[in-house]
Amino acid sequence: MRTHGSNREVLGIIPHIDSTRFYPTIQQQQSLAQLFGCCRVVWNDALALCKNSLKLPSSGDLQKLFITQAKKTEERHWLSEVSAIPLQQSIADLGIAYKNFFNSLKGKRKGKKLGSPRFKKKTSQQSARLTRGGFSINRETVYLAHIGNVNPIWSRSLPSEPSSVTVVKDCANRYFLSFVVDVEPVSLEAKNQSIGIDLGIKTFAFMSDGTKAESPSYVKLDRKVRKLQRKLARQEKDSKRRHRTRIKIAKTHNKIADTRKDFLHKLSTKVVSENQAIILEDLNVSGMMKNRKLSRAISLQGWRQFRVFCSVKSVKYDREFVVISRWEPTSQVCSECGYKWGKLDLKVRSVQCINCGATHDRDQNAAKNINKVGMGNRHDSKCTSRRKKTTSVASVDEA
Incomplete structure (x- = not known):
């Protein structure tokens, strides 16, 4: 700020x-x-x-x-x-x-x-x-x-x-x-030196220390909004019934916004107060919103709002707030040895590295890489070999 x-x-x-x-x-x-x-x-x-x-x-x-x-x-x-x-x-x-x-x-x-x-x-x-x-x-x-x-x-x-x-x-x-x-800034002792956070849809935030943060469910309220919006489209303009429907839509939107804001405030306060350095990834939210299948779910999460809360509270609690480049291959690199296996399909949630044999959860591996890049401890991917093909845990078990 x-x-x-x-x-x-x-x-x-x-x-x-x-x-x-x-x-x-x-x-x-x-x-x-x-x-x-x-x-x-x-x-x-x-x-x-x-x-x-x-x-x-x-x-x-x-x-x-x-x-x-x-x-x-x-x-x-x-x-x-x-x-x-x-x-x-x-x-x-x-x-x-x-x-x-x-x-x-x-x-x-x-x-x-x-x-x-x-x-x-x-x-x-x-x-x-x-x-x-x-x-x-x-x-x-x-x-x-x-x-x-x-x-x-x-x-x-x-x-x-x-x-x-x-x-x-x-x-x-x-x-x-x-x-x-x-x-005035508050001087508060931090428990941890740094933390990397990988943001997602099903699990809102996956921390580099292994903890998860599940976001509230907005499904019922979102369905109610869509139902009321269809009703509003059929009503006559400037009528009293249309005005009442518009107020109902606004109240439902406020319930979603208030629930999301309360969750993001509590999570950001906990993250900033416990860690000296908070590291996030610069997500291209406007580009991700072009995906018609995921756009509505992404818009309900509030990734940008969480980033703003962390940035503001980092100044208040005298913390270091770091945002790494969106082009960093955090999901394509092994957090243990630095082996780069390339892009993975979204349905692949668990990966086993062929180079070192370590098994990673996709989100936790990305969070660890975000933390390393933000702290300046990035692996040198040029030193690792790409002769072997990394597969998902499911395919390894089948073999």
């Missing part, structure tokens, strides 16, 4: 997002709906001007045009009924979105290419960000400007004074408060 500012880098302070759920009253729900609508209108108006302009206007010009001057018009006079802070932050977020888009086009931003900012819809997730002038915390109560006092469900106290809070309403009509706080 990147830190912002030189002082934070010297002090070792890490920006962190802490979210908690709250239940607004009916009047507060109406006020929040008005706030979300104003932020959405300001974003869409500014985005429409940016798309039709040859030169991108500055955030200050957009704020004057679509907030200050728009409040004086009859069409947008209701913008003055909400706090101006989230409206200004909405314009600022649009400027950041365009900056990230241009940096992605120029190659200055790593990762997948970003698209241009899009218009916001009423049926999507809604959010509004308030800085320190728009909120305050008094013990267990949070005051939001023009909204009132709300009582979040605190699972733990905030580690520091938050710099901003984002009010979020998801597609299932759940409300959350997301705080940006500063967290």
Whole structure:
């Protein structure tokens, strides 16, 4: 995770997002709906001007045009009924979105290419960000400007004074408060020096020390989503029944996401707290998703999310996080002697090395190789002979 500012880098302070759920009253729900609508209108108006302009206007010009001057018009006079802070932050977020888009086009931003900012819809997730002038915390109560006092469900106290809070309403009509706080790294003694992790579908993670991590089953919830989506496709648009079905789909998606996130948080915390170095393989998930038979199962696992959790928590616990190249032949090399037998079919789960006679589980062998490559102890495959043919354990038993 990147830190912002030189002082934070010297002090070792890490920006962190802490979210908690709250239940607004009916009047507060109406006020929040008005706030979300104003932020959405300001974003869409500014985005429409940016798309039709040859030169991108500055955030200050957009704020004057679509907030200050728009409040004086009859069409947008209701913008003055909400706090101006989230409206200004909405314009600022649009400027950041365009900056990230241009940096992605120029190659200055790593990762997948970003698209241009899009218009916001009423049926999507809604959010509004308030800085320190728009909120305050008094013990267990949070005051939001023009909204009132709300009582979040605190699972733990905030580690520091938050710099901003984002009010979020998801597609299932759940409300959350997301705080940006500063967290100092935790010094915790590690039990093991390093661990290599091989990610899979049936077994989510196979560790180099021989332990496994089985992911929860999402089959029943996934079938329910597909059934509701077929029902939604047959219903009339803008009808009440279609709206109820859409809410049911969103709630089922949230159950899957919450179950997966809880599992990944617990697993990543355990892995990072017990090991000094965490080593993963750089998987080409977008390429693997092109496999029509495995794409749905891969998308439910959350490999990328697990990698992000491990990376963030490695900074928090002062650990070393290593990602090896996707081109490393971790499944094609014997972890004992370094003999390279080449590619194996996915149905081959156990392999016996002809060179040294060792029998390996496919996933555990890959995890051991990931650990060795990440720690710089890679075998030299040129020193091993490839005259013999390595076979699966089943074929050896048959012989």
